[in-house]
Amino acid sequence: MTVLSPRPDLWTLDPGVLHLNHGSYGAVPRRTQELLAELRAEAEANPMRWFRSVAERLTASRLELAAYLQTDPAGFALVPNASAGVTAALATIPIPAGTKIVLTNHAYGAVRYAVERFARAKQAEVVTVDVPLEADDDSVIAAIEPALDVMTAALVVDQISSATAMVFPIRQLAELCRSRGIPSIVDGAHAPALLDAPAGDGADFWTGNFHKWPASPRGTAGLVVSEEWHSETLPLIVSWSENDERLPERFDQQGTHDYAAWIAAPESLRVLAELEWPRRRSELSAMLDESAKVLAKALGTSVAEVARPAATMRLVELPFPGVPSPEAGEAFKAKVSQELKAEITLTASDGRVFVRLSAHAYNSPQDYQRLADQLPSLI
Numbered sequence: 001m002t003v004l005s006p007r008p009d010l011w012t013l014d015p016g017v018l019h020l021n022h023g024s025y026g027a028v029p030r031r032t033q034e035l036l037a038e039l040r041a042e043a044e045a046n047p048m049r050w051f052r053s054v055a056e057r058l059t060a061s062r063l064e065l066a067a068y069l070q071t072d073p074a075g076f077a078l079v080p081n082a083s084a085g086v087t088a089a090l091a092t093i094p095i096p097a098g099t100k101i102v103l104t105n106h107a108y109g110a111v112r113y114a115v116e117r118f119a120r121a122k123q124a125e126v127v128t129v130d131v132p133l134e135a136d137d138d139s140v141i142a143a144i145e146p147a148l149d150v151m152t153a154a155l156v157v158d159q160i161s162s163a164t165a166m167v168f169p170i171r172q173l174a175e176l177c178r179s180r181g182i183p184s185i186v187d188g189a190h191a192p193a194l195l196d197a198p199a200g201d202g203a204d205f206w207t208g209n210f211h212k213w214p215a216s217p218r219g220t221a222g223l224v225v226s227e228e229w230h231s232e233t234l235p236l237i238v239s240w241s242e243n244d245e246r247l248p249e250r251f252d253q254q255g256t257h258d259y260a261a262w263i264a265a266p267e268s269l270r271v272l273a274e275l276e277w278p279r280r281r282s283e284l285s286a287m288l289d290e291s292a293k294v295l296a297k298a299l300g301t302s303v304a305e306v307a308r309p310a311a312t313m314r315l316v317e318l319p320f321p322g323v324p325s326p327e328a329g330e331a332f333k334a335k336v337s338q339e340l341k342a343e344i345t346l347t348a349s350d351g352r353v354f355v356r357l358s359a360h361a362y363n364s365p366q367d368y369q370r371l372a373d374q375l376p377s378l379i
């Protein structure tokens, strides 16, 4: 079987730039952008008529997005992003004073801030469990398990971590939490399109972004809530649907808002389907395995030995003397952008600094080869 060809033609990305960081903000295919523009034009042609049509269109969109996740639509709500999903979950669970919320050293920074805010307000403690970068599933569970005790109000855990692009054993962790009566909140920001049925692992709350790997318009994410929490889970903005007994509909109304992105979101799922996404994803994964090695060789470093790396992200170590300050990290990325016309991101873990490479349908091996040829000159 021949390898699928890269399809940059389906996006509108600047061809003069190497786009190697889909993982941060995604990129929306042309077709979805066009639909979004049409929907917005329709709204501007007659705002009253548009807002009368929104509820029905949101329902259709939600059903399609829930089907994509293979989850029960009755427990699936739309939220603007994974940050909102985690925050809504934290606002729902009881956090008695003196208890602890457990997360890992891989947690996304903004999610950690959310946990810290709730812990402060409820006089609870934040406990960070260290999980080694190279840990396999059993080692991840062995590291987290001792922190799950009678004083644990919740476990907040990544399904795929951001800085370390590592897949966590969510099914086992959710089961462990359930057996101990501890609510689990899964940050699946990167999971849609990278894992099949990512919301089906039995967590109390799962959130994931459609605006990352499924390439939906920005501001589109899902919150999947297990049945026992349906009635208590509330959207962050109090609006007209406040007293709706149905969880998804309760989240549909968030005041006057641009709902076009949520309505257009499924179009990108159709684009992915036409791109033969599951097959393409495994081809992208194989391409990244090779490309990461090429870059590591050029830099004189190594590819991080993540036991279960995310399908379309890899970490290549940078030969830096230590972790740069946030300002120095930003300055380096800006220099790469300006001088190499390449968009990359840096991450750090355990004192090591990495380029986190992403691959989507618009990328080809030549992209990473160019980075390998040019990046060493900037270090």
Ligand SMILES: Cc1ncc(COP(=O)(O)O)c(C=O)c1O
Pocket: 023, 024, 080, 081, 082, 083, 084, 108, 110, 111, 158, 160, 161, 162, 187, 189, 190, 209, 221
């Ligand atoms: C692991 C993880 N969690 C949460 C988020 C936050 O996502 P958003 O900015 O869509 O709220 C991100 C974003 O990159 C992420 O990588």
